[in-house]
Amino acid sequence: MTLSKAIIKNIDTGEQIEVMYNPDQYTSSSQILYSGRAGTLQFDRLERLPFTVKLFFDTYEKGTDVRALIKPIAALQRPTVGEGEKRRPPVCLFSWGGFSYQGIVSQLDQHFTMFLSTGTPVRADLTVTFQEQLLPSEVEKDAGLDNCPKLHLVKVGERLDAIAARELGDASAWLWIARANNIDDPLRFPMPEQIGTLLAIPDAADLPKSDALSQGGNAAGADR
Numbered sequence: 001m002t003l004s005k006a007i008i009k010n011i012d013t014g015e016q017i018e019v020m021y022n023p024d025q026y027t028s029s030s031q032i033l034y035s036g037r038a039g040t041l042q043f044d045r046l047e048r049l050p051f052t053v054k055l056f057f058d059t060y061e062k063g064t065d066v067r068a069l070i071k072p073i074a075a076l077q078r079p080t081v082g083e084g085e086k087r088r089p090p091v092c093l094f095s096w097g098g099f100s101y102q103g104i105v106s107q108l109d110q111h112f113t114m115f116l117s118t119g120t121p122v123r124a125d126l127t128v129t130f131q132e133q134l135l136p137s138e139v140e141k142d143a144g145l146d147n148c149p150k151l152h153l154v155k156v157g158e159r160l161d162a163i164a165a166r167e168l169g170d171a172s173a174w175l176w177i178a179r180a181n182n183i184d185d186p187l188r189f190p191m192p193e194q195i196g197t198l199l200a201i202p203d204a205a206d207l208p209k210s211d212a213l214s215q216g217g218n219a220a221g222a223d224r
Contacts, residue, residue: 006053006096008073008128012081013090017072021056022096048132051101053094055126060114066124073128076105091133106131150201154190167201176202 008017029049059066079087089104107129114123152163160174160183168177178186180202183194 004097006055006094008076009093009095010076011091011093011102019055020058020069023053023055026051026053026099028099028101048101050106050129050131051094051103052127052129055128056124057126058114058123060122063116063122065120066112066122070110070124070126073105073126074108074110077108092130094128094130101130101132103130103132105129150203152199152201154194154197154199156190156195158190160186160189163199163201168204168207170204170207173202173204173207176207 003022006019006022008019009015010017028051031047031049033047057066057069059069076092077089079089081088081090091102091104094101105128107127109127111125111127112121112123113125115121150167152167160177161171164173164177165171174186177183177199178189181199183189185191
């Protein structure tokens with residue numbers, strides 16, 4: 001059975017770096033980011049925390065400089081993509097055994113543990129840290145935009161019909177915003193306790209097109 005080696009792939013160039021020895025362990029962590037207050041928490045996105053893996057390199061038997069094997073990994077920290085001040089390090093993909101992590105090499109620690117009589121290092125422990133870097137389409141997917149309604153922060157003096165006009169392009173849609181947020185008295189909106197909270201804005205495509213809604217017009221703010 002062929003041993004599968006861990007790979008660090010430079011996504012921008014397609015070049016691959018095969019590790020010398022596979023790691024004996026790694027940890028993958030993630031966290032949920034959310035906004036709002038108690039009772040109105042809203043999921044924003046799922047974020048993967050920086051991924052760190054330890055690698056081992058040994059050239060003692062060959063008597064060669066181990067730094068030659070480390071050099072391609074160190075080069076991944078150099079800003080080589082783009083032009084001028086907008087250059088960035090390449091985006092890399094660490095993959096092994098079905099696991100993968102995409103990001104830039106944000107930190108590289110090199111610990112040399114064995115040397116030839118000349119002082120040439122022949123054994124090293126590397127700690128490589130990747131900071132997640134997603135493509136725009138992947139950011140949208142992780143943000144859960146398809147599952148989460150648009151949010152609006154309530155300010156002093158706002159009316160539901162004005163919010164509906166700005167967010168949905170239809171002032172008469174105030175009724176559906178009120179229903180989606182369990183607002184029992186739209187004419188008194190916003191009450192002091194509602195200021196600073198988040199309103200869930202329904203998807204315009206899901207709103208019913210009815211005469212009753214159109215006739216409601218600006219009722220949420222007509223008496224002010």
